[in-house]
Amino acid sequence: MTNLSTPSPALLAWASRALGARPCVQDASDPRENSRVWQLDLPSDVRFLLKVSSRPVMYERETLALRHAVPALGAGRAPQLRASNADHLALLLTAVPGRPLKQLTVTPAEEVRAHRQGGALLARLHAAGDLSGPRRAEAEQALQAVADGAEDHLREAGARITSTEQKQVRDLAEQLRGLPPLPLAFTHGDAWERNLLWSKDLRQAGWIDFERARFAAVVQDFVQMACRTWADKPHLRAACLQGYGREFMPEEQHALRCLAGLHAVSCLVWGPRLDDPHVTACGRRTLDRLIEGVFA
Structure with a gap:
């Protein structure tokens, strides 16, 4: 059985390559069903989030949003997309304060x-x-x-x-x-x-x-x-x-x-x-x- 409290090795390897370093990982999922989110902390005290969508349509919608309109909210007011992976339905995002x-x-x-x-x-x-x-x-x-x-x-x-x-x-x-x-x-x-x-x-x-x-x-x-x-x-x-x-x-x-x-x-x-x-x-x-x- 897959341990959902940590990303799969392949997913973590992809995120590490995208970040240029292997992060410390902490489960940040919501208690609701199908929430799969991890906090990734780098040695430089920079924080990212790794999110796996529950369905392809949600991955597609969020990816479009992050590329299309969300940047208009400004840095620190919404996540910024660092990388995406359609095979894993994964998004690598900047953390938002608060x-x-x-x-x-x-x-x-x-x-x-x-x-x-x-x-x-x-x-x-x-x-x-x-x-x-x-x-x-x-x-x-x-x-x-x-x-x-x-x-x-x-x-x-x-x-x-x-x-x-x-x-x-x-x-x-x-x-x-x-x-x-x-x-x-x-x-x-x-x-x-x-x-x-x-x-x-x-x-x-x-x-x-x-x-x-x-x-x-x-x-x-x-x-x-x-x-x-x-x-x-x-x-x-x-x-x-x-x-x-x-x-x-x-x-x-x-x-x-x-x-x-x-x-x-x-x-x-x-x-x-x-x-x-x-x-x-x-x-x-x-x-x-x-x-x-x-x-x-």
Whole structure:
């Protein structure tokens, strides 16, 4: 059986060649399923991360993101790609200062600052995307693709969703299909506090984990935060959008509500499947807020 706490000899040899030295290795994987990340420390006190993607599509998405738009965030604000290896689905990345905001105890002022900077960085990312040719078509179809997936998720969720909730979700999917064209961008795809880093020493935020990055509607990058953090802390919504540079247009706010309902159903599918009670709870709470009419 492969020991996933250390890279394979072939993978470590590749990383060592790319770095020009054999590093000290420390497991830096998240507790979630399929996370394979190692911290590589060089004698010169320079730190890198070695990441193995769980699927080819995620490797391809993150590689594109790191080459295409992520450099616009600036050094220290996102990983920089040092080398990639398609055979191993491996990425050799510079380390970003700080730790995930979700894992930190911070002051209210630090939390606001982190979300304001996080919003500003998302604005840079969105502006850096090249929406020419088929990429624009991909972005224009993104909302339709979410709506089309609603029925499958409802079927898989089964009895975890009431008939009233099923009707509401179907209505939201239809509303999503009927929206006018919305602003498009190259999006992070998983923007929330698990991937938003905060460095207390530098008082600086950064984004990591671009394996779900894609061309989509801008508003799709805010669904996770709307369903999680903003539910209890609306002032962080204000901070994030202040950093982003604008409020949502009415059509985007409508889309966010529709997307939240469909996201909630997917949480009620994936939470039990992954045995993750936090994901399940997020889905249940979001649906309750939508039914009660308190989702802002």
